[in-house]
Amino acid sequence: MKVLALVKNVPDSTATIKVSDDGSGIETKGVKMVMSAFCEFSLEAALQFKEKNPGASAEITALTVGPAADVSVLRMAYAMGVDKVTHLCDDLFKDIDELSTARVIAAGIKDAGFDLIFAGKVGIDYDSGQLGPALAQCLDWPHVGAVTAIEWGADFKSATVRRRIEGAEEVVEIQLPCLLTIEKGLCEPRYPSLPGLMKAKKKPVDTMDAAALGFSAGDLSREAAGTYVSEFSPPPPRPPGRMIDGEPVEAAKELVRILREEEKAI
Amino acid sequence: MTKDVFVFVEQRDGTILPGGLQAITAGSELAGKTGGRVVVGLVGQDLGALADKLDGSGAAVTYLTDDGALADYNVLKYTRALVGQIEKADPQIVLMASSSMGRDLAPRVAIRLGGGLATDCVELGLDDAGTLVVKRSIYAGKATNNVHFNASKIQIASVRPNTYAAPEGGGSPAERVELPCAADASDDRQVTKEIARTGGGEKDVTEAAIIVSGGRSLKNEDNFKIIAELAAVLDGAVGASRAACDAGYQPHSRQVGLTGKTVTPQLYFACGISGAIQHLAGMRGSRRIVAINTDVEAPIFKVADYGIVGDLFEVVPAVTEAIKQAKAG
Numbered sequence: 001m002k003v004l005a006l007v008k009n010v011p012d013s014t015a016t017i018k019v020s021d022d023g024s025g026i027e028t029k030g031v032k033m034v035m036s037a038f039c040e041f042s043l044e045a046a047l048q049f050k051e052k053n054p055g056a057s058a059e060i061t062a063l064t065v066g067p068a069a070d071v072s073v074l075r076m077a078y079a080m081g082v083d084k085v086t087h088l089c090d091d092l093f094k095d096i097d098e099l100s101t102a103r104v105i106a107a108g109i110k111d112a113g114f115d116l117i118f119a120g121k122v123g124i125d126y127d128s129g130q131l132g133p134a135l136a137q138c139l140d141w142p143h144v145g146a147v148t149a150i151e152w153g154a155d156f157k158s159a160t161v162r163r164r165i166e167g168a169e170e171v172v173e174i175q176l177p178c179l180l181t182i183e184k185g186l187c188e189p190r191y192p193s194l195p196g197l198m199k200a201k202k203k204p205v206d207t208m209d210a211a212a213l214g215f216s217a218g219d220l221s222r223e224a225a226g227t228y229v230s231e232f233s234p235p236p237p238r239p240p241g242r243m244i245d246g247e248p249v250e251a252a253k254e255l256v257r258i259l260r261e262e263e264k265a266i
Numbered sequence: 267m268t269k270d271v272f273v274f275v276e277q278r279d280g281t282i283l284p285g286g287l288q289a290i291t292a293g294s295e296l297a298g299k300t301g302g303r304v305v306v307g308l309v310g311q312d313l314g315a316l317a318d319k320l321d322g323s324g325a326a327v328t329y330l331t332d333d334g335a336l337a338d339y340n341v342l343k344y345t346r347a348l349v350g351q352i353e354k355a356d357p358q359i360v361l362m363a364s365s366s367m368g369r370d371l372a373p374r375v376a377i378r379l380g381g382g383l384a385t386d387c388v389e390l391g392l393d394d395a396g397t398l399v400v401k402r403s404i405y406a407g408k409a410t411n412n413v414h415f416n417a418s419k420i421q422i423a424s425v426r427p428n429t430y431a432a433p434e435g436g437g438s439p440a441e442r443v444e445l446p447c448a449a450d451a452s453d454d455r456q457v458t459k460e461i462a463r464t465g466g467g468e469k470d471v472t473e474a475a476i477i478v479s480g481g482r483s484l485k486n487e488d489n490f491k492i493i494a495e496l497a498a499v500l501d502g503a504v505g506a507s508r509a510a511c512d513a514g515y516q517p518h519s520r521q522v523g524l525t526g527k528t529v530t531p532q533l534y535f536a537c538g539i540s541g542a543i544q545h546l547a548g549m550r551g552s553r554r555i556v557a558i559n560t561d562v563e564a565p566i567f568k569v570a571d572y573g574i575v576g577d578l579f580e581v582v583p584a585v586t587e588a589i590k591q592a593k594a595g
Contacts, residue, residue: 007410013524013544017408026409037525084373099376102507124524126404128385133341133375142342142456145370148518153401160459163463164519167282167470169459170420178455184525185518226382226487231412235403249540251574252584255556256592265533265554266476266500266589 001058001156004109004117005046005082006132007039008064009073010125019232026232034101035073038120039067040189041180044116045150049080056156063108065101067091078200084148085203090210097227098126100220102134107213116155116178117226118157132181143179144172148186197225267305267420272357275320276367277310278339282319284429284473285363292390292430293361294324299392300358305329306440309344311337321439325512328440329355333447334382338461340368342453344372350445352379357420359398361390364424365472372424381502384413386528388426388551398423406524406547409444426551427472428530437590469503469528476502476533479522479549483507483538483560483578490515492579493537501594505529505549507539513573522547538578541566558582 011017012032020027043062050058061079063086064070074085088108096104120130129145136143143222147160148169157176161167164183173179174245192200211221244251244258259266276288293304303326308316314334320328323544331347348371352360360375364386373567376383389401393414398421400413415421471477477498480493490504497504506516508523522529524544534552539545541557541564549555550569557570558581567573574581 001342011405013406019409026405075281097290097382102373102377109448124406125400127528128402128408129369130373130383130385131378132373133370134377136375137345137377140452143370144341144456161587162462163366165461166473167463169462170458171272172456172458174456183518184521224417226376226380226416227384227413229411229413232404233410234411235407238550238555238571241567241573242569243573243575245575248574248576248580248584249588250577252581252588255572255574255585256588259533259554259556260592263533263554 001056001062001115002113003046003049003058004065004114004180005039005043005060005077006061006105006117006119007043007062007073007077008036008120008123009033009066009070010123013037019234023232024230033072035076036120036123036125038122038124038182038184041186042118042120043077043080043082044187044189045180045182049116053156054075054154061086062240063088063105065093065104067094071091074199074205075200076192078203079196080190081196084206085164086208088213089207092210092215092217095228096220097225098128098130098145099134099226102138104213105135105213106138107215108208108258119179119181121181127204132179137181141177141178143181144174145181146183147180148183148188150180155215177207270350270355271297271300271304271361272355273304273306273325273330274360274362274371275306275308275441276363276365277308277313277316280312280316282316283363283365284337284432285365285368285425287323288324288365288427288430289361289425290323291362292425292435293359294433296359296390296392296398296427300396302358302409303327305330305355305357306501307348307355308431309336309347309351314425317440317442322435322437323433323461324437325440330442331443331447332444333566334448335447335449340453340456340458340562340595341374343345343370343447343457344447344523345378346448346450346453347445348375349378350448352420354445355444360422360575362424363427372422378424379420379422381422382415383422385424386426387423387428388429389422390425395535397421403551406544407550408547414501423492426528426530428475428532434556447462471503471505471527471529473520474503475531476500477505477529478502478537479507479539480510480515480537481507482515483541484510485517489579492582493584496582499586502531506544507545534572536566537582539566541569
């Protein structure tokens with residue numbers, strides 16, 4: 001079976017995010033880029049599928065879309081244990097929206113014969129969550145989003161998965177080929193070993209650019225896209241808070257008085 | 267393309283999701299600016315009573331795709347039904363709630379219709395040319411940006427829950443347009459087998475108007491009962507920090523923050539939560555924040571509207587008691 005895991009580089013979640021002076025984006029110079037947390041969950045789910053189901057003879061490919069520097073996320077995927085990596089690599093892919101990214105990936109894997117795709121529920125940079133469902137639609141595949149448990153059916157032709165919704169979990173039976181987006185809680189991502197990281201540097205990267213995928217600069221331009229982003233700004237500051245002093249019982253009474261009488265919040 | 271705003275109003279088991287109603291309010295504001303009408307869509311089974319409830323919400327037309335095949339949510343069938351409604355309505359703008367269903371459907375619908383999409387929007391408006399422009403929170407709440415739409419394409423956005431109030435009602439009844447369910451055999455490639463309630467039917471953090479969250483300083487699962495008791499007197503939901511969830515005190519479904527849920531309640535209690543960046547990412551959009559912590563230097567006090575420095579094991583039960591007394595008095 002051929003299994004694909006989508007991975008993406010994002011600024012480290014602990015990094016300081018500074019908006020550029022003209023508001024056109026964020027400063028990326030000196031910001032450490034790492035694999036998005038939900039991509040780690042998704043890659044781990046793919047690796048565990050292979051390890052726990054030798055009968056599936058799975059081959060795991062990791063794929064990313066972006067400029068040359070994003071190869072680092074594929075090296076990390078190699079270090080975690082994938083068999084192959086694909087880089088849809090072009091400067092034209094730098095600022096495209098998620099629906100365009102889905103179309104680019106669909107073109108890139110058209111003839112690859114994948115049976116199963118794992119993606120993160122969202123990227124922790126734009127927190128947008130469009131890519132997985134959009135790619136499934138481009139491929140005319142079924143998908144289940146925010147998966148927290150997977151049970152494989154006979155011969156890996158189907159799966160029964162649980163997906164987290166408001167206050168409940170949906171249990172969904174899905175036929176392959178399919179795409180699953182992974183929620184936190186399904187699995188804990190492994191740490192790559194140091195030798196694994198060293199070896200990953202020398203492994204081959206399958207690369208395709210926009211032209212090879214049939215996209216012109218015009219196809220990927222701002223004018224052709226459904227959306228573009230601008231006017232980045234820091235979050236609005238919250239007004240300074242008010243500290244309530246006193247013994248616990250007194251402070252609690254005062255808090256409740258404020259919330260009832262002044263805020264009318266309770 | 268008309269100047270109308272189409273709002274998908276999500277329902278499950280005959281109950282309308284609050285976020286779906288809130289999206290109608292957002293839609294009415296936008297339609298006031300486009301010069302078009304608000305029209306709404308319902309997808310499911312036995313929708314008559316729900317359509318009655320939407321009468322007076324401001325919608326001019328209610329599109330109904332009402333069929334036994336749509337009783338349970340199936341992303342393929344619902345995408346097909348929703349695309350059918352939107353093609354019939356031919357709106358400039360499509361809105362829906364940024365719920366688990368909205369997150370599932372919106373990208374598929376956008377690809378099908380060749381439109382633009384922005385998810386989980388916190389402000390919606392029009393630019394000078396009358397095209398949709400929205401504000402979103404990015405990088406775990408460390409920045410925001412605007413998303414501009416292509417004027418020549420259909421403009422689709424999902425709205426963060428609790429960003430808008432539900433419509434006040436009192437408007438005229440909507441015209442009803444029933445559309446057939448055009449389900450295809452290929453839609454049965456996935457089937458919903460069961461909806462398993464988690465958390466004993468308690469409120470989900472993304473839907474609650476009040477959330478009481480606890481951190482690792484609760485020390486164990488059992489101690490979370492003081493958090494649950496405060497949540498209960500407020501008719502709110504229980505939330506937790508990542509540290510508390512990773513330690514197993516609460517299920518991940520209650521985690522608020524970067525790898526958990528983003529919440530925007532009217533009132534958020536952070537009890538024994540220091541306020542790590544990844545937690546603030548999930549709750550800084552709350553209208554009012556109350557922090558209870560022993561450490562006066564804890565970063566949570568920087569975003570809190572009201573703070574009490576003290577031991578949560580003393581303060582939280584005292585707050586619960588004070589609310590009970592206030593309600594009794």
